[in-house]
Amino acid sequence: MPGKMFDDRGRLKIPEMNHERTEGKEIEVVLNAVYCPEGHNLISLDHLVSGYPAIVVKFSGRKSGDGLLALSAILGNSAYDVLEGEANPDEMLDLSCPHCGTPLDVLGSCPCNTDAVTVMAYLYPVKDPRQAIAFCNVLSCPNSALFRSGEIIRLEQGRT
Ligand SMILES: [Zn+2]
Numbered sequence: 001m002p003g004k005m006f007d008d009r010g011r012l013k014i015p016e017m018n019h020e021r022t023e024g025k026e027i028e029v030v031l032n033a034v035y036c037p038e039g040h041n042l043i044s045l046d047h048l049v050s051g052y053p054a055i056v057v058k059f060s061g062r063k064s065g066d067g068l069l070a071l072s073a074i075l076g077n078s079a080y081d082v083l084e085g086e087a088n089p090d091e092m093l094d095l096s097c098p099h100c101g102t103p104l105d106v107l108g109s110c111p112c113n114t115d116a117v118t119v120m121a122y123l124y125p126v127k128d129p130r131q132a133i134a135f136c137n138v139l140s141c142p143n144s145a146l147f148r149s150g151e152i153i154r155l156e157q158g159r160t
């Protein structure tokens with residue numbers, strides 16, 4: 001399956017992820033810090049999802065309205081918890097930092113929906129898209145579970 005690396009808007013095309021591929025040998029990777037573009041840690045010790053402090057982001061959508069969302073900080077785990085407001089699981093949400101309101105940076109487009117995007121949270125307080133985790137902005141999408149952006153970038157480069 002060839003295909004272009006970027007979509008019409010110049011965004012990296014993110015393939016559908018298959019989180020089952022590791023066949024039981026899975027080692028749970030839990031993130032304890034991820035950062036917004038301004039360097040705020042999005043992991044909140046006040047909210048647990050799947051037993052670990054979760055990534056808390058602000059969401060906004062035409063149907064969903066505004067609210068606060070806690071995402072599992074375990075790689076490949078798509079669990080989430082709506083802390084404030086009501087998030088429509090099929091809507092493309094605008095996601096931003098709850099501390100400064102800066103929108104999360106976009107890594108690429110997601111195949112689940114024409115306008116869906118994967119957004120990034122950085123592993124260090126520097127904006128390096130290769131050292132980030134990414135997830136789709138549609139909660140019902142399998143790509144809404146965290147994945148490593150660096151793996152996607154390598155995968156795409158290997159294809160060209
Ligand atoms: Zn921030």
Ligand SMILES: [Zn+2]
Nearest residue numbers: 110112136141
């Ligand atoms: Zn998606």
